[in-house]
Amino acid sequence: xxxxxxxxxxxxxxxxxxxxxxxxxxxxxxxxxxxxxxxxxxxxxxxxxxxxxxxxxxxxxxxxxxxxxxxxxxxxxxxxxxxxxxxxxxxxxxxxxxxxxxxxxxxxxxxxxxxxxxxxxxxxxxxxxxxxxxxxxxxxxxxxxxxxxxxxxxxxxxxxxxxxxxxxxxxxxxxxxxxxxxxxxxxxxxxxxxxxxxxxxxxxxxxxxxxxxxxxxxxxxxxxxxxxxxxxxxxxxxxxxxxxxxxxxxxxxxxxxxxxxxxxxxxxxxxxxxxxxxxxxxxxxxxxxxxxxxxxxxxxxxxxxxxxxx
Amino acid sequence: xxxxxxxxxxxxxxxxxxxxxxxxxxxxxxxxxxxxxxxxxxxxxxxxxxxxxxxxxxxxxxxxxxxxxxxxxxxxxxxxxxxxxxxxxxxxxxxxxxxxxxxxxxxxxxxxxxxxxxxxxxxxxxxxxxxxxxxxxxxxxxxxxxxxxxxxxxxxxxxxxxxxxxxxxxxxxxxxxxxxxxxxxxxxxxxxxxxxxxxxxxxxxxxxxxxxxxxxxxxxxxxxxxxxxxxxxxxxxxxxxxxxxxxxxxxxxx
Numbered sequence: 247x248x249x250x251x252x253x254x255x256x257x258x259x260x261x262x263x264x265x266x267x268x269x270x271x272x273x274x275x276x277x278x279x280x281x282x283x284x285x286x287x288x289x290x291x292x293x294x295x296x297x298x299x300x301x302x303x304x305x306x307x308x309x310x311x312x313x314x315x316x317x318x319x320x321x322x323x324x325x326x327x328x329x330x331x332x333x334x335x336x337x338x339x340x341x342x343x344x345x346x347x348x349x350x351x352x353x354x355x356x357x358x359x360x361x362x363x364x365x366x367x368x369x370x371x372x373x374x375x376x377x378x379x380x381x382x383x384x385x386x387x388x389x390x391x392x393x394x395x396x397x398x399x400x401x402x403x404x405x406x407x408x409x410x411x412x413x414x415x416x417x418x419x420x421x422x423x424x425x426x427x428x429x430x431x432x433x434x435x436x437x438x439x440x441x442x443x444x445x446x447x448x449x450x451x452x453x454x455x456x457x458x459x460x461x462x463x464x465x466x467x468x469x470x471x472x473x474x475x476x477x478x479x480x481x482x483x484x485x486x487x488x489x490x491x492x493x494x495x496x497x498x499x500x501x502x503x504x505x506x507x508x509x510x511x512x513x514x515x516x517x518x519x520x521x522x523x524x525x526x527x528x529x530x531x532x533x534x535x536x537x538x539x540x541x542x543x544x545x546x547x548x549x550x551x552x553x554x555x556x
Numbered sequence: 557x558x559x560x561x562x563x564x565x566x567x568x569x570x571x572x573x574x575x576x577x578x579x580x581x582x583x584x585x586x587x588x589x590x591x592x593x594x595x596x597x598x599x600x601x602x603x604x605x606x607x608x609x610x611x612x613x614x615x616x617x618x619x620x621x622x623x624x625x626x627x628x629x630x631x632x633x634x635x636x637x638x639x640x641x642x643x644x645x646x647x648x649x650x651x652x653x654x655x656x657x658x659x660x661x662x663x664x665x666x667x668x669x670x671x672x673x674x675x676x677x678x679x680x681x682x683x684x685x686x687x688x689x690x691x692x693x694x695x696x697x698x699x700x701x702x703x704x705x706x707x708x709x710x711x712x713x714x715x716x717x718x719x720x721x722x723x724x725x726x727x728x729x730x731x732x733x734x735x736x737x738x739x740x741x742x743x744x745x746x747x748x749x750x751x752x753x754x755x756x757x758x759x760x761x762x763x764x765x766x767x768x769x770x771x772x773x774x775x776x777x778x779x780x781x782x783x784x785x786x787x788x789x790x791x792x793x794x795x796x797x798x799x800x801x802x803x804x805x806x807x808x809x810x
Contacts, residue, residue, distance in 0.1 A: 296717055320719035331714030335732050344718050394718070404717075 247272045247402060247434050248293055253302035254458075255288060262288045263299070264458035275428050275435045277445040280455035281481070286438045289455065290406050293436065294320045307401070321345055324395030328407040330387050332379040338364070338390050339375045345398030363393035367423060385416035392424065402434035409444065421447055442482055446470070446490060454478050466494050492518040495554060497535055497546055505545035511536045514543050518551055575796040582789040586613045589782060596778045606778045608767040613786060620763040620790070623681065623753045627688030628746045635693045635745070636738065639700025640726070654697065662694035666752045674759040684756030684763075691752055692745035699741015703734030735805050743798040750791045754783070764790070 248270040255263040262285045270276050280286045291297040292304060295316045304311045311319060324345075332341050339360050346356040364371040367389040379387055388408060395403055405424075409417040425448055428435055439445055445452050446466045454461040454469065454477075462474035470491045473479040482490065498514040500521075511534040512524050524533065525548045537543040570576045585592075589607055596606035635658075641647040642654050661669070669691060673683035707730055715725045731738075757765030764787045771779030 294717060296713070317719045317721050320717060325714065325717035327710060327714060327717070329708070329710035329713075331708065331710030331712075333711055333715070333729055333733075334708075344715075344720075348719055348724075391714075394714075 247307060248436070249303075249305040250289070250292075251303040251305070253292065253299045253304055255285075255292065255297065255300050261458055263292070266302070266455075266459050268453060268460055268463065270434065270436055271451075272434055273432045275425075275437070275448055275450045276453060277449035277451075278436065278438045278453045278455060279440065279442065279445045279481070280461075281440065283457075284455040285458040286440075286455050287406055288458075290404055290436060290438045294323045294325060294404055317348075321348055321398055322401045324398070324400040324403040326388075326391045326395040326403070326405045326408045328410045330391040332387055332390060332394075334379050337376050337378055338369075338382070341379070341390055342393045342397050344394055345400070349398055359397055359399075360393075363396060366427065367393050369393075383416075385412055385420065388412060388416075388420060389423070392420070392427075396427070396433075400433075402436065405435065405437040407439055408437065410439065410441070417444075424448065442490075446493060454481060467491070470494070489519055489522070491554075492522055492551065497521050500546050500550040500554070501535055501544050502546065502550070503544040505532075506542070507532045507534050507545045509533045511542070512546065513538070518554075521546060522548075522551060575793065575800070578789055578793045578796060582786065582793055585782075585786055585789065586617050589613050596782075600776075600778045603776060603778055605776075608770070608779045608782055610770070611762065611766065613764075613782070616762065616764050616766060616783075617786065617790070619761075620750075620753050620765075620787070623684055623688065623756060623761060623763055624746065624749045624794075627685050627753070628692060628742070628749050630685070630689040631692035631696055631745055631749070632742055634689070635696030635741070636700050638693075639697045639704065639738075642697075643701055643704045651701075655701075658694045658697050661690045666691050666755055667758070670755060670759050679760035681756075681761045683759050684753070684761035688749050688752055688756065692749045695741040695744035695748070696738075697741075699738050699744070700734065703737030703741075704730055706737060707733045736802055739798065739802050739805060743795065743802070746798070747791055747795055750787065750794060754787050 248268075250266050250268040253263055253266045254261060264285075266285075266289060268289075278286045278289060288297055292299050293306070293311070295311060295314075298312075306314065306319065333344075339357075342360045342363055343356045346359060351359070360375065361371045364374055369386060369389055374382075374386070374390075379390070382390065388411075392405075392408065395405070408424075409420050412420065421444060424435070424437075427433070428448075437444075437448060449466055451463065452466055452469050453463045456477045462469060462478045464472075469478065470482060470487055473482060495518045496514065497512055497516050497518065500518060501514060509530055509532070510528065512521055514535050514537050516524075521533075525531065531548045532545055534545050535543045593607050596603075600606050638654050638658070642651040666687065669687040670683060673687045677683040677686060711729060711733070712725065715729045716722075720728070753761075753763050754765030754768060756763050757769045764783050767779040767783035768787075771777065771781075771783065
């Protein structure tokens with residue numbers, strides 16, 4: 247859906263993006279991660295032409311993005327940022343309706359879309375529709391920010407550290423919402439973050455940027471099991487790579503369906519990271535597993551965690 | 557101790573409103589100055605004509621208001637346009653030039669501006685309008701620039717990133733958000749112009765300054781008082797009206 251071909255960009259002679267080549271596939275949740283100054287935000291802003299690239303080509307649905315009118319390009323790409331940027335003089339409804347209004351949607355269609363998005367993002371429409379941004383908490387404001395980015399039913403969603411300023415509980419809740427929205431809509435999402443846990447939680451594909459070029463790109467499992475260089479290894483954290491790797495699998499991946507053991511059960515949907523924690527906390531080597539309806543589904547053994555194929 | 561306690565009759569609310577009082581006082585003085593002749597005769601017994609008669613105060617007030625309205629309208633159009641221009645990427649280079657030029661206009665005393673304008677443009681309303689319009693520019697340019705710069709960068713980035721055109725960002729986001737600060741500049745400018753328009757009488761423009769100038773040159777203190785009190789009331793009424801207008805344009809109550 248988006249292809250960077252040997253793209254470079256310099257600010258005052260200093261290269262921010264240096265010969266960047268990258269493909270973002272349709273329907274994929276891509277997380278771009280890197281240290282400060284790695285060029286991750288710049289790369290994102292080039293996609294919707296808030297920054298223009300100096301050289302190379304950036305293609306959107308096969309066409310060089312410079313052949314699009316910037317406004318039209320941006321209306322096809324939702325945009326959510328860390329500082330949210332809600333318009334303080336507009337109500338929640340008016341804020342969300344920004345892009346539908348630009349696209350001249352009929353009033354009733356816009357209204358239905360606002361209602362739908364408020365429900366999706368767990369803001370009861372009757373209660374929040376007519377509020378102003380300053381009457382919302384930070385987490386609620388970012389929910390509105392995400393709803394506004396999605397409102398015009400864009401081809402893709404660009405998110406620049408959207409949850410970076412939120413407290414951990416609110417951040418986890420919103421990560422969960424965006425993952426759900428991605429699963430339900432199949433939208434292409436590009437999210438920039440410096441939080442490796444956020445990247446591992448959300449990404450189909452992680453792109454690690456270092457000084458303006460790709461240090462490594464791959465699935466979370468690939469990145470964790472085979473870091474391409476020291477920068478990537480440092481970035482994902484050397485000391486707890488194993489724990490992070492376990493976080494990418496669920497109990498169902500290690501299930502012994504026919505075994506029956508006693509003890510307090512763990513859900514098959516829990517991550518192996520949670521399972522490890524439960525093994526240690528309960529001082530056991532085996533425990534029973536239940537499915538999502540709390541029916542016995544088998545058992546899991548501590549030793550199985552070592553036999554995972556990465 | 558019921559809800560009745562909180563109900564205030566409309567007349568009481570009006571009676572507590574300084575704007576209502578100021579307007580009432582202004583109307584009484586503008587239309588009824590002749591009725592106050594005995595008062596001025598008693599206060600200034602040495603004067604043969606204790607109330608200004610060359611022109612009616614109604615006509616002087618209207619002329620004064622016309623001067624202020626025309627010059628302020630010109631200041632607003634020029635000042636807001638300049639303020640918008642020098643905050644755009646294309647006009648940013650002109651910002652120091654515009655700001656120092658406008659500040660210079662403000663530094664020169666209004667009498668001097670009038671004195672220079674009169675021989676260049678002639679006597680009468682024209683030099684007065686030019687001088688007033690120039691003199692009122694600074695607060696408006698400053699207010700416009702300050703208002704536009706107070707807008708959170710995130711709102712501008714989001715608006716652009718969502719696909720608004722520059723024009724739309726300006727008219728739908730920037731100007732509404734900057735409006736309270738722009739209005740504060742317009743208010744300062746207009747109040748300055750109400751006072752400065754009195755000085756315009758020195759170059760032959762008819763205004764509420766006329767009785768003051770005539771009084772000063774003819775040692776008639778009563779004329780000076782009459783002109784000065786009405787100008788003062790006019791400034792208060794306009795200032796309080798801006799209060800209401802500003803409150804009405806504040807879209808979000810913080």
